[in-house]
Structure formats: structure tokens, C-alpha cells
Amino acid sequence: MKRATVLTAALVLACGSMAMASGLNIQIVAPDFAGASDVTVGTTCGTLNYEVIVDLDDANNQGLALVGFDLEFSGGALDPATPGANMGPFVKPEGLTNPAGFGGTDDGGVLLQVGGGQNTIMNGQVPCTSNADCPAGSTCGGTAAGLCDPVAPFPVGTVVTGLAKGGSLVVATGTLTLPVVEGPYTLTASSLFANVITADTTGIPFWATAAATPGTNAPLNITVQEGADCSLETNSICDSVPPSGAIDARQPHEVNSATPAQGLNSIEVVMCNASVTADTGAFSLTEVGGDGVPPNISGATVIASDTVRLDFDAPIEPGAWTVVTHNASGTSTCVGFGPADANQDGISNASDINALINSINNVPGFGLPSYATDINRTEVTNPQDISRLIDLLNGAGTYTEYLGATLPPNPCLP
Numbered sequence: 001m002k003r004a005t006v007l008t009a010a011l012v013l014a015c016g017s018m019a020m021a022s023g024l025n026i027q028i029v030a031p032d033f034a035g036a037s038d039v040t041v042g043t044t045c046g047t048l049n050y051e052v053i054v055d056l057d058d059a060n061n062q063g064l065a066l067v068g069f070d071l072e073f074s075g076g077a078l079d080p081a082t083p084g085a086n087m088g089p090f091v092k093p094e095g096l097t098n099p100a101g102f103g104g105t106d107d108g109g110v111l112l113q114v115g116g117g118q119n120t121i122m123n124g125q126v127p128c129t130s131n132a133d134c135p136a137g138s139t140c141g142g143t144a145a146g147l148c149d150p151v152a153p154f155p156v157g158t159v160v161t162g163l164a165k166g167g168s169l170v171v172a173t174g175t176l177t178l179p180v181v182e183g184p185y186t187l188t189a190s191s192l193f194a195n196v197i198t199a200d201t202t203g204i205p206f207w208a209t210a211a212a213t214p215g216t217n218a219p220l221n222i223t224v225q226e227g228a229d230c231s232l233e234t235n236s237i238c239d240s241v242p243p244s245g246a247i248d249a250r251q252p253h254e255v256n257s258a259t260p261a262q263g264l265n266s267i268e269v270v271m272c273n274a275s276v277t278a279d280t281g282a283f284s285l286t287e288v289g290g291d292g293v294p295p296n297i298s299g300a301t302v303i304a305s306d307t308v309r310l311d312f313d314a315p316i317e318p319g320a321w322t323v324v325t326h327n328a329s330g331t332s333t334c335v336g337f338g339p340a341d342a343n344q345d346g347i348s349n350a351s352d353i354n355a356l357i358n359s360i361n362n363v364p365g366f367g368l369p370s371y372a373t374d375i376n377r378t379e380v381t382n383p384q385d386i387s388r389l390i391d392l393l394n395g396a397g398t399y400t401e402y403l404g405a406t407l408p409p410n411p412c413l414p
Helices: 006-015 351-360 383-394
Strands: 020-029 038-041 047-056 064-073 105-107 110-117 168-177 183-197 209-218 220-224 237-241 266-271 283-289 297-304 307-312 320-326 332-337
Touching (some): 020 064, 020 183, 047 064, 047 183, 064 168, 110 168, 110 183, 237 320, 266 332, 283 297, 351 383
Parallel strands (some): 020 209, 038 220
Antiparallel strands (some): 020 047, 064 110, 064 183, 105 110, 183 209, 183 220, 237 266, 266 307
């Protein structure tokens, strides 16, 4: 098969060290089937959504710098993939991709080199006080005050650390067309390559990286069978508001008083192909992290034919995942509480400041939901939220110091 090599070559040159580092594991799942990697669907179902998820198997790094792979479906051609929600820094012009883009180069329906890399070379991001601080041919402050001008049109973004470190990261999503012929099919990732940001680099004058070792690789196995369902079993959780995997980055209380506690105290649960009732006993809450004791479900209100709002008797706990489970089906949705974790990567640190600033400034690839940006809970996102996020990181007032605070791995991911 003809291979696209531009992205690999460019990013090996850009990212520096090729010493072996952390292992990168990859799996492909069906989000509409509760993140399963083995699904059975009907011959008339038409399409199936998929997610490509990666994680790093140790903490000896500062997260992903580069990731790429080929995608092939044994049941037919694939349309270009879409970057995951946190992959903006890997997408041109913020990052660097192959010429066809992050979604991969189409080679007869196979997608070559899906993915991209961050701006680890600090193009357009090098701090300076004079032209002497800048690369040859670059001017200090010509484009942005205090930064050397870019020497190339891309990559130009700010590096985000912590991605896929200590947790899972959805790097790409897509929708494939299902065959109408019964049989087993697979969606497979191959030719994986990745770099991580090394543990000791600071980004000055650039972010040092090392090659990651390919680890486990789990395909999505699909069985097409006449008469099978096209979605999760009836009366199972399909979706929620906030969505499963969301992390509430807002303050846990006001800056100068630890009471009253603030945080999510309800969730809307969407059921598959089911008419819901106001039954609090149909669901249960558990907690992963924190003190392990979740709030109680205090009420249930039907807000649509398939959606029920569950109210809690207290806000969810910071530093933990709250798991809402439908008792009959065993399906769940998970919401985390990580104060200051604006970029939703499971760790609160300085990269969240950059993510919040970029979101407020409408930088492409950094659009964040209100639960990640309205840090002071005023229902308006503005520069005051930047100050409050810094307060959380530094432990101002009565806040716990959240700099470096992490959430456990998301229990709703496979």
C-alpha cells in the first residue's frame, strides 16, 4: 500500500529526541454502545459511530506531543476522521498534520496518517525582549508583544501538556457505513507512531520530546446480523447533560468561604428507545476518588419522553468521578469534578490557563463548554474567570491548592 510519509518525517525532525519513552495504547470503541469494542448491529442499521482512544502507560512524560495511525475498515471505505474534542493543538495551523489534514489521507478508502502534532518547536511562541532572542529571520514583537514572529505559517499554537497522561484521550472520531451483508468486520488502527513531551522539559527554548513505544492495540469488532438492533438495548443510557466524561472545572465554593459547597447537583439522563418515568430507584450513584461516598438521588423529573433529570441532595465531590448507573441495564454515565481543569485532561495545572484564555478569545480548536470556563460560577465567561482559575491553582483564600491535582481514570471508559 502506498504510504503518506510527510507527517512522520516532518514531526520527527520537529520533535527532537527519538529515545524510547512511554508506551502508547490505542483502542477503537463504539460510543453509542456504551464504549464497547465488540458490537452486533443489524443489516439495516446504515452507519456506526466510532472513537479512537489512546492512553500512556506511565507517568514519565508530560503528555502527548504527536500521534498518528492508519485506519482501515474491512467492510468498506472510510470518510476522513474528525479530531477529538481536546485535539485542537494537533490540528493545522495550531499543530502540524499531513497535507490532507488531521482526518487522514484517503488511499482507496483507507485513511493514512490520521492525527497530528503540537507546536513543540515553539514557532511563534518563543518569548523575547529583542531580536537577538529570536531565530534567524524572526523579529521580536512584530506579530505579538513579547514573542518572536513565526518563521513558518504553521504550527503556531500553544502546547498543551498532560494529554493522555494518566488517563484516556479521544484522539479521533468518525462514522462508518455498515455493510448490508451479514458477517464479521473490523475497524483497525495500524502503523501507530507517537511522541511524548519529556518529563524534564520546560518549553524553553522548545519542548523536548521522545518517541513512544506502541503498546496494546484493540480494534473495533463489528458483527452485522439480520434483525439485530441499531443502538443500545432498549432502556439503556444513551447520553447525558453534562455528557459522560465531562469535568466540572468551576470553583467548589466562594474564594473566602468554604461553605456553602458548590458543584453539580443534578444531571439529565437520556435513555435509548425508552419512555422514562420519575423513578429515583431506577438509578444509583457511586463515586470513584474523593472519599468514595456519593450524594443521594433526592428527586427525578421527566423533562422529555426519553430524558429524566436526577437531582442530588448535595453537590458532587471535587477530586472524584460521580457515576450514575441505570440499574436494570448496568449502563452508566460519569461526570468528574476537577476545579481549574479547564482543558478537561484530568489534571489542573498551568496549561488550563492557556486553554481558558484561548477559549475566551475564540481561538479555533479551543471552544470549551461553560462547565469548563465559568470558573467563578457567575453564568458568564469573561477575564475574571482567568483570575479565579489562578486563585484555584494557587490555593488563594480558603481554596485547597489545586495545582497538580488529578482525577482518577474515567471509570466510564473501557
